[in-house]
Amino acid sequence: MRRSKRCTGEEKIWKYEQEGLVPFVVDAVYAMAHAIHNLLKDRCGRDGNKMCHPKEFIKGSDLLQHIRSVSFKSLQGNGMVVKFNADGDAPGxxxxxxxxxxxxxxxxxxxxxxxxxxxxxxxxxxxxxxxxxxxxxxxxxxxx
Structure with missing residues (x-):
């Protein structure tokens, strides 16, 4: 039988080493979240007055347009900004x-x-x- 210990929130992780690509994955998830958020605001109205059906299909081309217009400060720091050019590429x-x-x-x-x-x-x-x-x-x- 396996015993499990409840977490207290006071645990210390001493030998944690984050994989180097994790910050880029986080930025990618945030870019998608910002794009979907902005797409729904455009579709449903900024103040929510417009009728919006959450089950409506989102066209890939509409989502792509919103992804390409995303711009936000990266959680990686160093003043890095996540944004995309007209070809959909992020600055290298x-x-x-x-x-x-x-x-x-x-x-x-x-x-x-x-x-x-x-x-x-x-x-x-x-x-x-x-x-x-x-x-x-x-x-x-x-x-x-």
Whole structure:
């Protein structure tokens, strides 16, 4: 027989590590929710005075139009805004890393042991790229 313990809300999760793509999934769900919300407001009236039948079918083309007009602050922070261009694509942004020898060994997940206690290898940020920014910065070194 399996015993279950009731949650108190005071539990601590010490070794929680969120998968890296979760924030993008959250943004996608919010984009759909905003689009459906806006579509229903347009259909049923902003103040709810218009007759609205919730069981009416929503055309894919109507939903797509509302998805493409969505714009909101991402929960990822850093001033990121979720929005779509005329083709339905979200603006891309990338952090650019270079695999380098580092003076002091890092204990990050990405570090690789070189056998030398004073040195190691790690991914070092050398720039970023975003298609809605005009500045692209790269700092290249020969530390490899």
């Amino acid at each position: 942004s990338y952090d650019i890393f270079q695999y380098q020898r580092v003076a002091k060994r890092s204990h990050s997940r990405r570090s690789h042991d070189s056998g030398d206690e004073s040195a190691g290898f790690d991914y070092v940020s050398i720039g970023e790229w975003a298609n809605d920014r005009s500045v692209i910065t790269f700092i290249l070194t020969d530390n490899l």
